Amino acid sequence: MRSIGRLGISSVLALCVAAGTAHAAPPAEQPAGPAGELYVPEVQADDVAVIDTATNTVKQRIPTGPATKPGVLAATPDGKKIYVDNFGFQPPSVTIIERPSNTTKSVPVQSPPLGIFTSNDGKEVYIPEVGFVIEVLDVATDTIVRRFPYPDLAAGRHPEIPAGAIQGPDGLLYVGFMQSGMIEAIDPISGKVVRPPLIVGGIGTFWYSFSKDGSKLYANSVNTISVIDLKDWRVTKLLHTSADGNYYPGNPGAFVSTLTPDGSKLYVTVFGGKDVIVIDTAKDEEIGRIPTSGASTAVMFSADGTRGYITDLGPSTNAYPGPILDPVLFLNLVTAGAGLGPGQVIVFDPRTDQVVGDPIPMKIGPGVPAWLPNMK
Template sequence: MRIISNRIAISAILALCVVAGTAHADPPAEPQGPPGELYLPEVQSNTVAVIDTATDTITERIPTGPATKPGVLTATPDGRKVYVDNFGFTPPSVTVIDRPSNTTRSVPVESPPLGIFTSNDGREIFIPEIGYVIEVLDVATDTIVRRFHYPDLPSGRIPDIPAGAIQGPDGLLYVGFMQSGMVEAIDPITGNVVRPPLIVGGIGTFWYTFSKDGSKLYANSINTISVIDLRNWRVAKLIHTGEDHDYHLSNPGAFVSTLTPDGSKLYVTMFGGTDVLIVDTAKDEVIGRIPTTGASTAVMFSADGTRGYISDMGPSSNAYPGPILDPLLFGNLVTAGIGLTPGQVIVFDPRTDQIVGDPIPVNVGPGVPVWLPSLK
């Protein structure tokens, strides 16, 4: 009996130890992200934050220069150079970050850029600017080699500010215009118009994305995402940004859109509102939303598609609701930044659209980032 009693006592003590150990065990760690770096412009601090996406931590901040106001990034296909669209007015410039040497240089441009985009072959950078011009920068020499001036237009056509200049899968340069909201396609070498201006159903057409099969173009404008049939060069459908999917004047503006690596979903950020819209590209319908605390500027994905990164301006941006105040928010972002507070980067899993871990705190005015694999 004494042996049995001792065994019962020992078993009870071991059970208590297991329970106690379980009670004090650390919670399981969040799964590690893909190895690589997210380069994120921080407008108000004139810096580009470098985030290690394996650990979701900021490893350094790269200065772009006083009053540069870095807002949009693009990169060469090999990931060795990052080009920074600086919204600053004095003097207007593009910053080039050389990753292997971790150095920067400034390239002067005619007027403040509104976007910056890499050509399909990676040899050139297209820079639409507020001064009615698109400048073309040669990656090998980091010099401007061509300019397309939009006051130099056929008789009777009103000059318009090019806000986007993105090369399509057909090799044409698709240009979106700020004032009219129209989109046209030009020859990227000569500047000759190949596809005439198309009214897309909104204004401020700053960003657009091509479907993976190259048959459609999704154009973002205030209130609306326009689905353009490229073969027939017509608007096939309008996707509205409101929660009920109908058109309302108060709907937030569609800002930047990004396609998942497999092409099945399009993620669209909102200005003048919160959340990121998820669009099914087979049906061209909104199928979900990812919550944000304020206006979001962009979504970027890791190359393997396992992580998405949302640049969220934070609650202070909610003081500018709807499309009427959308331009005021943008103007404040790229100038004084009055009343704006630090933002964050939200990490999510595109396979489930669920947020992963805690947001990464960043400086005021997170812009449009790029994700790049680590340099070997």
């Protein structure tokens, strides 16, 4: 046996303990973020998680009810109410979260919603649904006050499923259609068509964003992000989702887009692929990508623009590549969730597009979130 020599047994033991302690050291703390709350629907858990964005920790989960499958959130401008699009089929409903108590109530709707969007003034909520209808909910009473049917053959409308219903800066309600990929603009009170249907260059037009100055609309569809001149009502450019910016039939679908608070960049999530696409809105060119582990549902920002949050469905979604399997992934996500694993929220700095800290673990199916300041 070799002699330990001058170190001595006690010294060697101390070194071993120190080495073991070093290996067992806890992970570094998350960098501090802006004070506020990120509400994240977790589709397969039938709840909405509340993340404290100052510490990046989940502090509460709000149940939305059995088999509700919450997927998309829309908050009123005053931050007092959050409306939850429930993808569950039986019975179709919208859940309303009252802040700061985070108590809930449910409002029945005609058919499963495909999205949920607040009006510019926060007084109404627009709900496009699978059953060929847009329902309009009054925020003051939480009741349905109007319906716009599709089809409405008497008004010359063809059967279409409205997938998006987002109010533009001009006050018109822009409606995107699932099958054709067209967008039209209607009067949000009468439902009269003001801007005729426009072919945007793809199908499944579910989400779109308006430029900060109100001159452009960015429409997301399978394979393509379309840049639309609102004054002339025409497509001026197509941005493709492939890594090299070219069109290929196997390109993933553009899903949800979000502008930074200052309007300088547009972030686009994709289904049938990974990563978040970053677009310079002055040049309408891709300028980078933020890596994700799987398909991502949305990007949300804190009000001060210092933090961005990506809802990442996780690596199990990589089994659904390309546009043909996009709807298969979506249907699996909002029904059985077979084979899908947990997701995460990725925190990043929009000034540099660099990831900040470790991802926040989530349950299966983190959806479209809402960031809100704290309420007293």
